[in-house]
Amino acid sequence: MDSYQHSAEGVLAHDFKFAIVAARFNDFVVEPLIRGAVDTLKQRNATDQQIDIVRVPGAFELPLAAMKLAQSRRYHAIIALGAVIKGGTPHFHYVCAECANGLSRVALDTGVPVAFGVLTTDTVEQAVERAGTKTGNGENNKGADAAMVALEMVNLFNTNLFEADLSKDVALKGINSGKV
Ligand code: INI
Numbered sequence: 001m002d003s004y005q006h007s008a009e010g011v012l013a014h015d016f017k018f019a020i021v022a023a024r025f026n027d028f029v030v031e032p033l034i035r036g037a038v039d040t041l042k043q044r045n046a047t048d049q050q051i052d053i054v055r056v057p058g059a060f061e062l063p064l065a066a067m068k069l070a071q072s073r074r075y076h077a078i079i080a081l082g083a084v085i086k087g088g089t090p091h092f093h094y095v096c097a098e099c100a101n102g103l104s105r106v107a108l109d110t111g112v113p114v115a116f117g118v119l120t121t122d123t124v125e126q127a128v129e130r131a132g133t134k135t136g137n138g139e140n141n142k143g144a145d146a147a148m149v150a151l152e153m154v155n156l157f158n159t160n161l162f163e164a165d166l167s168k169d170v171a172l173k174g175i176n177s178g179k180v
Pocket residue numbers: 023025026057058059060061082083084085086088089095
């Protein structure tokens with residue numbers, strides 16, 4: 001039985017390349033998320049050359065930018081960061097839904113892991129809390145959490161369990177043995 005399990009704590013950035021795509025809207029919350037993500041990648045041995053940061057106007061724009069970055073094939077993972085705060089907009093639900101659905105589609109359509117580090121909160125206070133800005137030491141920072149997810153996914157997909165191996169193509173074997 002092949003199994004792959006590891007603690008997220010042990011994962012490193014190795015030679016992987018990461019794109020952080022971040023919304024400028026609510027930048028007082030998003031900038032700490034970016035810092036949390038960069039700090040986490042660097043704590044896991046990433047260099048500046050392994051991290052690119054791209055900014056877009058708002059959370060609604062994140063999926064298209066993430067899609068273009070994924071399609072460039074230059075990145076092993078994308079970390080999407082933003083903050084949609086309910087008090088701030090009547091179209092909160094549309095922005096959140098399009099952002100979440102769009103980012104999920106980018107990952108599924110391209111095979112490039114996309115970490116969802118977009119805060120969706122009722123209040124500014126909740127957003128500030130989740131950006132780790134209350135304690136001042138980066139604790140409870142969802143940007144840092146998203147970076148850990150990206151690190152874990154690229155390490156996971158780098159294991160041989162995910163390598164294509166046509167000699168083990170069960171569907172093909174079924175056809176060849178006349179069972180299908
Ligand atoms: N974008 C955000 O990232 N967060 C918000 O809270 C927000 N609000 O409140 O409206 C927001 N709106 C802008 C949106 O993402 C687009 O940039 C805009 O609609 C233009 O496409």
